[in-house]
Amino acid sequence: MINGIKTLKFGVEDKDQCQNFATDFGLKPVDSDIDDTIKFSMDNGSAIYVYDKDDTRLPPAFEDGPTLREITWAVNRQEDLNKLRDNLKDVDGFQDEGDLLYCRDPNGLTLSFEVSIMRTNLDKISVGINQYGSINRINQASPVYEKASPLGVGHIVLFSPDLAAAQQFYEEKLGFYLSDAYNDRGAFMRCAAEGWHHNIFLLKLPNRKEPGLNHVAFIVRDIHEVIGGGLNMNRKKWDSFIGPGRHPVSSAYFWYVHSPFGGAFEYYTNDDYLTPEWQPRFYDYSLDLFTEWAVEGGIDVETRRQLNNM
Template sequence: MQLLGIDEVTFGAKDLEKCRQFFLDWGLSLHTESAQELVFTSLNGCRVVVAHSDKPGLPAGVEPDPTLREVVWGVANTVDLESVRQRLHQQPGYVDQNGRVGCTDPNGLAVRVQVTQKHAITVDCAQTNTWNERTRINQASPAYDRATPIEVGHVVFFVTDLAATSAFYETLLGFVVSDRYPGRGHFLRCAPEGGHHNLFLLQLPQPRAGLNHVAFTVRDVHEVFGGGLHMSRCGWDTELGPGRHPISSAIFWYFVSPAGALVEYYTDEDELTDAWQPREFTPGPTVFAEWAIKGGIDGHTRRQKDAEAPSGRFMTDKPR
C-alpha cells in the first residue's frame, strides 16, 4: 500500500465570496457552489473545497478559521484502501463512510484516504536548454498570462509534537522522510519514489498547531511567473516570491489566501527514489531560499513591487 498524493483539501472560512474570487483568479475551475460550500477542481481532478465555518459536519480545525480543516489522500484501489482501514481503525476520531476511511492525526487534523478520483493528464511543458542538453530547438519558451494548477502537491503544518506527528504518517500511512531540520522539521513524501515532499511538518520554538501553506503544482517555471503576475494584477498580496528553495530545488511564489495562511505556486522540485539518503539542515534564511523577492513583482510594470516603472528605453540608453 502506498499513497498517490493529495486528492482533496477542505478549508473552513466565513468569507466565501472572497475565497471564490481568489481561487478563480488562482486558476482553479469552480465545480459546484452552494450557500455553504464551494468546490473547485485542478487540471487532474484534485479538489479544493471551501466550506463555511458553520457548515454542519465540518471537521474541527487545528486553529481558528480560516484554515485547513481536512486533507484527503488517494490510493490506487480498494485493496490499498482496505489496508489503510486496518491500519487506522483504532486511531482517535476513526471514520469509515462514503468511500473514505480516516482519523485524527496527533496534531488534531482530520486525515482521510479514498480511492483516488484524480486522473492522469499530459500537458505541454517548457524545455530547458543547458550547456550539455539542448532539447529546445527552433522553439521559444512559453509565456503564460495566468496559471492553471495541475494539483495540490503538498501541505505544510505547524505541529505541537513533531516526533509523534511524523511517526503517525511514517508508521501508519507509509510516508518517507526526505530531509530534516533535526528536532524542528521533517520533509515527508508519501511514497519512496516521488517528488521531494507531499507534507512538511514544522515545530516552532514555541510549538503550536496551525497551517503554514498549501502548495499547487504547475507545469514549469514560466507558469509560476505567469500565475504570480496574474495574481498581482488581480490585487492579491504576495507574501514572498518568486524565489527558489535550495532543499527541494523548487521555484516558488507565495500569496496570502483568504481561505487561510498562504498558497504557493511551485515547480521543478527534486524527484527522489528509495536510494535517497535524508539530509539534515539547520534552519536559516539561506536554507529556506537561495533567492527570493519580498513583496513580489508588480503584474503591470513587471518590476519588483514599488520599483520605478519601465520607461521604454533600452537599459544602456542613458542621457549623455
Template sequence: MHIQGIDEITFGASDLATCRRFFTDWGLTLLDETPQQLVFETLNGCRVRVAHGDTPGLPPGVEPDPTLREVVWAVGSAAELDACRERLRGQPGYIDDGQRVGCTDPNGLAVRVQVTRKRPVQLECARTNTWSERPRVNRPAPAYERAQPVEVGHVVFFVLDLAATTAFYEQCLGFVVSDRYPGRGHFMRCAPEGGHHDLFLLAPPIPRKGLNHVAFTVRDLHEVIGGGMHMSRCGWTTELGPGRHPISSALFWYFENPAGALVEYYTDEDELTADWTPRDFTPGPTVFAEWAIKGGIDGHTRRQVNAEAPSGRFMTDKPKA
C-alpha cells in the same frame, strides 16, 4: 499500500465571496457553489473545498478559521483502501463511510483516504536548454498570462509534537522522511519514489498548531511567473517570491490566502527514490530560499513591486555620463 498524493483539501472560512474570487484568479475551476460551500478542482481533478465553519459534518480545525480543516489522501484501488482501513482502525477519531476511511492525526487534523478521483493529464511543458543538453530546438519557451494549477502538491503544518506526528504518517500511511531540520521540521513524501515532499511538519520555536501553507503544482517556471503576475494584477498580496528553495530545488511564489495562511505556486522539485539519504539542515533564511524577491513582481510593470516602471526605451538607450 501506496499513497499517491493529495486528492482533496477542505478549508473552513467565513468570507466565501472573497475565497471564490481568489481561487478563481488562482486558476482553479469552480465545480459547485452553495451558500455553505465552494468546490473547485485543478487540472487533474484534485479538489479544493471552502466551507463555512458551521457546515454540518465539517471536521474541527486545529486553529481558528480560516484554516485547513481536512486533508484527503489518494490510493489507487479498493484493495489499497482496505489496507489503509486496517492500519487506521483504532486511531483517534476513526471513521469509515465505505468510500473514505480516516482518523485524527496527533496534531488534531482530520486525515482521510479514498480511491483517487484524479485523472491522468498530459501537458506540454517548457524544456530547458543547458550547456550540455539542447532539447528545445526551433521553439521558443512558453509565456503564460495566468496559471492553471495541475494539482495540490503538498501541505505544510505547524505541529506541537513533531516526533509523534511524524511517526503517525510513517507507520499509518507509509510516508518516508526526505530531509530534516533536526528537532524542528521533517519533509515527508508519500512513498520511497516521488517528489521531494507531499507533507512538511514544522515545530516552531514558540509551540503552536496550525496551517503554514498549501502548495499547488504548475507546469514550469514560466507558469509560476505568469500565474504570480496575474495574481498581482488582480490585487492579491505576495508574501514572498518568486524565488527558489535550495532544499527541494523547487521554484516558488507565495501569496496570502483568504481561506487561511498562504498558498504557493511551485515547480521543478527534486525527484527521489529509496536510494535517497535524508539530509539534516539548520533552519535559516538562506536555507529556505537561495534567492527570492520581497513583495513579488508587479503584473503591470513586470518589475519588482514599487520599482520604476519601464520607460519604453532600450536599456542601452540613455545618454553617456
C-alpha cells in the same frame, strides 16, 4: 499505499472572497456535488471544497479562523485501504465508513482516505529548458503566461508543535517516507517511495505552540507559469508574501500569495523526483536553506521590478 492529495475541505469566513481569490489564482470553478459549498477542480483530479467555517458538516477546526478542515488522501488499491484500516483503528477520531476511512493526525487535523488514482498523464506539458549540455527546445521560444492554471494540489505544510509525534504518525501509520529534514524543525515527507520531493511538510517553529495551516502548494508547469501566475495575482491586487524564488531543499521554484482560505497559496514547479535509493539529508535550519534567492513581496506587474521597492 497513498498516491496523492485528492480533496481539501476549507472552512472560511467569506466564501465570495475565496471564490474570487481562487478564480484569479487559476483554479477552475465547477458545479459542487455538496450543497451550499463552492468547488474547484484541477487537471489531475484533485478538488477543493469551500464551506462556511461554522458549517456543522465540517470536522472540528485545528486552529481559529479560516483554515483547512479535512484532507482526503488517494489510496492506490482496496488492499491498501484495508491495511490502513488496520493501521488506524486505534487512532484518534477513527471512523470506518466502508469505502472511506477517517482519523485525526497528531495536529488534530482530520484526514480521510479513499481508493483513487490521481492522474499524471496530463496534456499540459512544459516546453523544454535549454541548459549547457542539454538542448531540449529548438526553434521554439519559451512561453509567457498571462496567468497560471494549476495542475493539482502538490503538498501541504502544517505547523506541528509536536514534530516527533506527527512524523512518527505519517511514517508508521500512513507509510510516508522522509525525504529531507531540518533537525528538530521540520520533516519533508512523500507519500510513496518513488515520487516528488514532498507531499507534506511538518514545520515546528520555536515561537508557535499551536498547530495550524502554513500553506497549500499547487503544481504548475514551469518557472514561467510560476512568474505569470504571481504577476497576475499582483495585477489583481492580492497580497504576495514572497516570490518568485527557489528552495535549495527540494529545488522548487515558488511564489507565495496570502490567502483568505487561511495560510498562503503557493505556485511551484521543478521539485526533485526521488526513488527508494534516495537518502534523507539532515540540516540545521538556516535562511539560505529556505531560499537560495527570493523576491520579497513579489514583482510589480507595471514595472516588472520588486513590488515593495517601488
